[in-house]
Amino acid sequence: MSVDTAQAPISEERKRYLKKLKKRRMAIRVTQAAILVLIFVLWEVAASLGLIDSFITSQPSRMLRTLQNLANEGALFMHVSITIAETVVGFVAGTVLGTLIAVILWWSDFVSKVADPYLVTLNSLPKVALGPILIVWIGAGPASIIVMALLVSLVVTVISMLNGFNGVSQDKIKLLKTFGAAKLQVLTKVILPASIPTMISALKINVGMSWVGVIVGEFLVSKAGLGYLIVYGGQVFRLDLVMTSVVICAAAAALMYHGVSWLEKKYIKWSQ
């Protein structure tokens, strides 16, 4: 029982133990940071010494300059915010819609069975292949990009949420039924709350998925955004621009992922 974590004075041994833990955590953090720094330093030095061709590989100092130029032009904020906005909208829409569809499939076993082969096929279909269709139907603009991000995350969300719903213990459902619960009550009292951990892990996966969708979408249609900068940079052989955009992408995606983790910690008190 972890009910009464005693407020007794901390023993020497425990102090040593906690110190050791803390030290280890620090060591991990420091090593992680060191690897990142090392990569950039090696990159910079190798490029300066001419060991690698900075025209092809770019160089951290040049990327920094590119970043500064973009910022001065006011273009940096514009491109980054467009991409992030598209990603967030696609991500939220994919998750909400996916969960909604999963609820419908959970509700009706018949519909679920009928939809099964379609879901499996759609899941294995590379969504990028739908790009040209989206452009023709929706137009070469942000809407297409958002739909692309949504499509990439949608089917995975449906499948993982449905698995989560169906994985809820039958006995928990039986318990509710002994109280005379209707199907809607089974859904709201047990299925949905029990699936919150599943939903969080779906969210975590969807962060990555939506980024894939948005960047691919921007490759295909856009006139702005990080994906556009990457493609444009590649076409005019400005690798500085490409590398800078990729690094920004990585940073933004990581931030979004941590945002979801933060939500998880904040709202799932009971799962710790």
Added chain:
Amino acid sequence: MNGQSIVSMNNVDLIYQSLEGETPALSNISFDVSEGEFIGIVGPSGCGKTTILSLIAGLIKPSPGKVLIDGKEVEGPSPKVGYMLQQDHLFEWRTIMQNVMLGLEILGINNDENRERAMKLLDTYGLAEFKNHYPQQLSGGMRQRVALIRTLAISPKILLLDEPFSALDYQTRLILSDEVANIIRKEKKTALLVTHDISEAISMSDRVMVLTKRPASVKKTYRIELTGDDRSPIELRKAPEFRHYFNEIWKELDIHVS
């Protein structure tokens, strides 16, 4: 006896249908339970003990036959009946208090009065200080006690106990069965206990029903009369008649390990 019996089963059959075929689970079961009685149900594994409880709880319907509560045919789950499962199945995202309120919420009667009563139950049975804890902070025995209170919170007249102690270790099991029997007696509930444990059945029950192998029917019923001033199950296990009942029921169960 039919006039005063709170639960009665009349010639009940039950057949489970599946793709592989039909599985008869119960065959011609008839019995009556009077108000305030504690009935133990024992039988070989997989003989359909739980099916009997599911029928009384209104979760399934008999193939032919009648299940009556207070003389009325069971149409579906009713707040008169509380069901306690093998595992506590407390919802880990709800606090203890919120778990206890679950049945009341579903029945749409989570008013102040009922909340008060649920709180009182927690208080009486030593769980009040944990009301804002989450289930994983409690021990197995405490969790199962919370599960009982969750069942009692809807004020059922009849309690169905489906091997409620089988997931617990032996010591906890003894202590908890003692507590539960006392709680049920104190709250003046009628109870049906399904168990594998013959001793548990004898020490807690007024009558023990022995079922046959599947399809189950009632093989024999024993009225348990144990001498002793202390009516708690742990003390009753020391009664001189205890062994006699144990041997009789064991023989009747006719278990072969083959």
